[in-house]
Amino acid sequence: MAEEFDRDLSDLPPELRWREWMRRIEAVLFASATPVAREDLTRVVGQGVSVDLLIADVSADLDGRAFEVAKVAEGWMFRTRTAYAPAIRAAADVGDQLMDLNRFDVAVLAAIAYHQPIARDGLKEIFGKEISRDLIGRLHARGLIGTGPRSPRRGAPYTFVTTEQFLVAFGLESLHDLPDREQMEDAGVKQE
Numbered sequence: 507m508a509e510e511f512d513r514d515l516s517d518l519p520p521e522l523r524w525r526e527w528m529r530r531i532e533a534v535l536f537a538s539a540t541p542v543a544r545e546d547l548t549r550v551v552g553q554g555v556s557v558d559l560l561i562a563d564v565s566a567d568l569d570g571r572a573f574e575v576a577k578v579a580e581g582w583m584f585r586t587r588t589a590y591a592p593a594i595r596a597a598a599d600v601g602d603q604l605m606d607l608n609r610f611d612v613a614v615l616a617a618i619a620y621h622q623p624i625a626r627d628g629l630k631e632i633f634g635k636e637i638s639r640d641l642i643g644r645l646h647a648r649g650l651i652g653t654g655p656r657s658p659r660r661g662a663p664y665t666f667v668t669t670e671q672f673l674v675a676f677g678l679e680s681l682h683d684l685p686d687r688e689q690m691e692d693a694g695v696k697q698e
Contacts, residue, residue: 527560531547531550538583561575578674579678615650615672618666625657626666652669
């Protein structure tokens with residue numbers, strides 16, 4: 507019979523207990539390829555323990571290291587600091603991880619993010635031209651968009667929405683973190 511998992515670690519002195527909880531949080535984040543939700547992290551620490559304080563202490567321990575804890579998509583994950591992206595591209599095999607999106611792909615993705623759920627004809631209204639099924643397929647294949655609810659119009663076309671992978675890829679905690687119109691204008695992006 508498997509031994510029951512001891513979350514509380516009541517046999518350890520407080521300092522060692524806290525350090526062990528931090529190690530558990532690190533281990534879970536390290537092992538996960540996707541953001542880990544608060545509920546999942548609470549399963550490895552004692553009752554009433556603040557996951558936020560543990561994350562803050564893990565983050566402090568990583569200060570000056572090449573990676574950090576990032577809050578994305580309603581959870582946390584380890585990420586390499588941006589300053590090391592050129593080194594990774596130069597030395598590691600990350601070719602299949604690159605999004606390889608052109609400017610128009612990103613513009614369509616942004617339109618979906620801001621107007622979701624949106625159908626292809628809604629995108630046509632925004633861009634003044636038909637958006638190809640191939641482009642939608644590329645965004646879908648990369649996991650950046652998914653199928654939303656069917657449109658209530660005749661023929662019930664599919665709509666598109668962004669995914670958790672979209673949030674992860676762009677380092678957003680939620681869609682509320684998308685830049686507002688004023689931020690977009692300040693960055694030189696034209697608004698219609």
